Amino acid sequence: MNSDWRARLRERGYRLTPQRELVLGAVEELGHATPDQVHAEIRRHSAAVNLSTVYRTLEVLEEIGLIRHTHLSDRAPTYHSIGGREHFHLVCRNCSTVTSVDSGEVADLTGLLGERYGFTPDIGHLTIFGTCHHCDGATSEGSVE
């Protein structure tokens, strides 16, 4: 599964380029990252990759299912590699802490939406904003969104 990405690209008719390897590597290393952060991370230890290439590449990598994006803030989207299981995110508006939750945890929700609304949710894209227990009551400084 280490070099699976090479096959994935080829299968779909995409070419293998050093830029694509660098972008994927940066996403995996950063965990959750905006296009700009990916760009900066690459620059830290490699030759520069153009920002527009980063955008185009993230799109391709998501297309072939190696990474996904969600919205952890009102600003830029964040990308993360799909390390095994599908998950969604909880984001605290107060302290900005991000918690990943396995999609299995919300099987009930998925079932309910399916039965009652005929709707199949894309759990991997989901981010739920709210307040974590450390911040209940104490609404303070820098908040996300």
Next chain:
Amino acid sequence: MNSDWRARLRERGYRLTPQRELVLGAVEELGHATPDQVHAEIRRHSAAVNLSTVYRTLEVLEEIGLIRHTHLSDRAPTYHSIGGREHFHLVCRNCSTVTSVDSGEVADLTGLLGERYGFTPDIGHLTIFGTCHHCDGATSEGSVE
């Protein structure tokens, strides 16, 4: 509850201006609308309100709890008035249909996140992307996000 907004503004020390009335009216009339759509709607039958005023006003109206915003697409946020009960949205990526679901429907989810993660979700801000039953299987043209 019709002119409740006047009191709400005054209570919090905000002034009552025709622009604020127009923006609130447009949001209520449109249902779900982006800042730009609100701006356009006002222009349709009134003197123009500056776009930056629309932005500032939407922020104020949300602050005092008359409207809320959520993200129905990757582009602009959409605002809606809080007509009674809190709700969240289901958005079909294929046909862009938006379904409102009462937050009571997901009491189980809210309970689970609270117990297991100490997290209090902001259901009113939530939007879940996915596929509606009309579009299952048949992934076609113009998709959101």
Next chain:
DNA sequence: TTCCATGCAAACACTTTGCACCGTG
């Protein structure tokens, strides 16, 4: 009369696009 709110224009943050050149397959 005092400030808050508005209009306007410029600046911003993020993303996309057109085109010539480059390098993978």
Next chain:
DNA sequence: CACGGTGCAAAGTGTTTGCATGGAA
């Protein structure tokens, strides 16, 4: 050696800000 991918620069979208003027309280 053809065609997809990249770099670069410019243009696009959506949003914010500084400042002078205007109007609600």
